[in-house]
Amino acid sequence: xxxxxxxxxxxxxxxxxxxxxxxxxxxxxxxxxxxxxxxxxxxxxxxxxxxxxxxxxxxxxxxxxxxxxxxxxxxxxxxxxxxxxxxxxxxxxxxxxxxxxxxxxxx
Amino acid sequence: xxxxxxxxxxxxxxxxxxxxxxxxxxxxxxxxxxxxxxxxxxxxxxxxxxxxxxxxxxxxxxxxxxxxxxxxxxxxxxxxxxxxxxxxxxxxxxxxxxxxxxxxxxxxxxxxxxxxx
Numbered sequence: 001x002x003x004x005x006x007x008x009x010x011x012x013x014x015x016x017x018x019x020x021x022x023x024x025x026x027x028x029x030x031x032x033x034x035x036x037x038x039x040x041x042x043x044x045x046x047x048x049x050x051x052x053x054x055x056x057x058x059x060x061x062x063x064x065x066x067x068x069x070x071x072x073x074x075x076x077x078x079x080x081x082x083x084x085x086x087x088x089x090x091x092x093x094x095x096x097x098x099x100x101x102x103x104x105x106x107x
Numbered sequence: 108x109x110x111x112x113x114x115x116x117x118x119x120x121x122x123x124x125x126x127x128x129x130x131x132x133x134x135x136x137x138x139x140x141x142x143x144x145x146x147x148x149x150x151x152x153x154x155x156x157x158x159x160x161x162x163x164x165x166x167x168x169x170x171x172x173x174x175x176x177x178x179x180x181x182x183x184x185x186x187x188x189x190x191x192x193x194x195x196x197x198x199x200x201x202x203x204x205x206x207x208x209x210x211x212x213x214x215x216x217x218x219x220x221x222x223x224x
Contacts, residue, residue, distance in 0.1 A: 004149065033213060035213070035215075040217065040218075041195055041197075041217060041218040041220070042215060042216070042217040042218060043197060043199075043215035043218075044215070045212055045213050045214065045215070048212050048213070086149070086150070088149075088150075088213075094152065095140075095150075095152065095213075096149070097142075097149035097150040097151075098149055099147065099148060099149045100149070
């Protein structure tokens, strides 16, 4: 069983919809990262959090340490949000990655 | 602007050849990492380094080698011993979490796609 599980694997939405991507993990962590990978392959760090909630523009990330669960929300989704979203957890300087969620936002 | 530069973006190799992928960062980060990405799988750690002249094996180090002679540079060599080298390779860097003012946020390069012919 992968230590980091993401759901859903694939998600298709219409422009303007509210989107949620979930991440569950099974190990103790020092931080959780949400990353965005565009079709060209480059990866951008969206959030790094160890508790609570962070917001950047239309993106919101939350984490519940007790439940070992994090969510990434996108409000008012746009076609340019189409990408693979990856959850990764860090523990003892080692990162473990989820397999990613492919998000497609249609106009 | 500060960032990480990987080169080449695309690389083709014949079986039996060694190839070296370059990774350079001007972020003054102590830690650098090499990951491999295959379709349908999460990124897997090949090697990492937290300080110059020191590096550690990751989960899939067999068939790969690295060096860290300068803080800014962490090249990865894919040797002929790597049985299935066709993949997308990503380099990343970060400050060491826990040190003063270090957040541990990750920065990635644009990746290098290696194809073995």
